[in-house]
Every structure is written in C-alpha cells, then in structure tokens.
Amino acid sequence: MNIDRVMSGSTMVGVVLTLTVLAIARANRSFLRDVARDPEAVWRGLARVAGSATMAMLVWITLFDQWRQLLDEPLRRAGQFPSERVVLDPTPGAIRNVSLILLATSLLTTAPLIPRHVGGYIVQIVGCIGALAMALPLYTIRVRFDLGLAFGFGGDPSDPADIVGYAIYLLVTWALLVSVILLAYASLAFALALPFTLLLDLTRRREPRTSTEAEGFFSSISDRLTPPEEK
Secondary structure (H helix, E strand, O other): OOHHHHHHOHHHHHHHHHHHHHHHHHHOHHHHHHHHOOOOHHHHHHHHHHHHHHHHHHHHHHHHOOHHHHHHHHHHHOOOOHHHHOOOOOOOHHHHHHHHHHHHHHHHHHOOHHHHHOOOHHHHHHHHHHHHHHHHHHHHHHHHHHHHHHOOOOOOOOOHHHHHHHHHHHHHHHHHHHHHHHHHHHHHHHHHHHHHHHHHHHOOOOOOOOOOOOHHHHHHHHHHHOOHHHO
16 A cells, blocks of 8 residues: 555544644643533533544544545535536445534534534624635635645655655645634534524523633732732
C-alpha cells in the first residue's frame, strides 16, 4: 500500500479531525467543566450524552465510513443529472445509516446546550450564517486540493524538496477538510439550537450561563483590595 494513499485517505482525515476536536476541547476545558457541572442533573446527563455521541461518531466514521463522501452527500443528492449522483466505492448503506444516526444524536443533544451555555437567538443566527459563509468557499478550495491528492505523489521520493512540498500540500488539504467539517457541524448545531431555544423560553427552562472561569481572577482582586486587618 502506498504511503501517500494512506496519508490522504479518509481514515487519516478522521484521525486529524479527532485530534483537532480534542485540542479544541482541551483549550476550552474550563468552559466544558462548567457545562459538565451544570446545577441540574438533566443538563449534566445531556452534556454527557452529547460528548459520548460526538466521540462515537468521530470514531465510527473514521474507522468504517468516508468523511469526504459524507461531506459531499448533500451536494451529490442535489445533482441535476444522474451522472452527478454517482459515487465511486460507496459506503454500504448499513454503515452509512449508523453514521447518520450518530451524527443526528450528536447534533440533537448538542443543540439544546447552546442556548443553555453559549447564547440566545442572535448568537445562534450569527453563528449559523457565519459558519456557513466560511464553509462554502473553503469547500470549493478543498475540492480542488482533493483533486490534486487523487493523482498521488508524483515527485521523486529521493528528493527532499518534493517530499516537503507534498507534505505541505497534504497539511493544507487536511486543514481545509477539517475546517469545512467543523464549520458545517457548527452551522447545523446553531440552526437546530433555534427551535430548542424557543421551546426552552416557552417552558421557562433557559437560564443565563454561569461560569467559574473568572473566579480566580476576581478572588485575587478581592484579596488585594481587602485591608490587612480584615484578612
């Protein structure tokens, strides 16, 4: 098996995507800690289900499905001509159904957490439109880069310049594809959050997010302002 085929394949894309998601989660661990420690048990449970479903989706699609095919599925189905809807090496229907179920579970459990912990209607509308507006041009560029990868490594394996050039091209392709996937997911999550926000408002279950991220900062200020005799 050619190493360039492995590196440009869907499995490697899934590995890069999973590592990116974990890096984003680590960078926002204080926020995620607040979500996991929500005062109400139902919200804590929903957060755990959302996290588990998202990780299960990442692992399943990486191992058994095709990230590129899944991303291209809406555009393929919207094709005007039968030739535009043809898929080379399609994923079996049973595997794709599991992928879609995991994706739907991840989105439907993540969406209610947005009005609870992120923001209301304005934030969701801006997030949905903004993510979609960024994803569309990146998607077009990513298709062109994928076309280049389809031809494989055409340089000299003994030439360091060719290897470095291909590695840079591969990294850019990964970055584009992962960005499009994350932006598409974010756009769908923000769109689904809107009806949940309305439902939570009607049932008076939506509350402003309380965060402990700044507690250390304000505690240090309080200590500095408190007179020594009162400490």
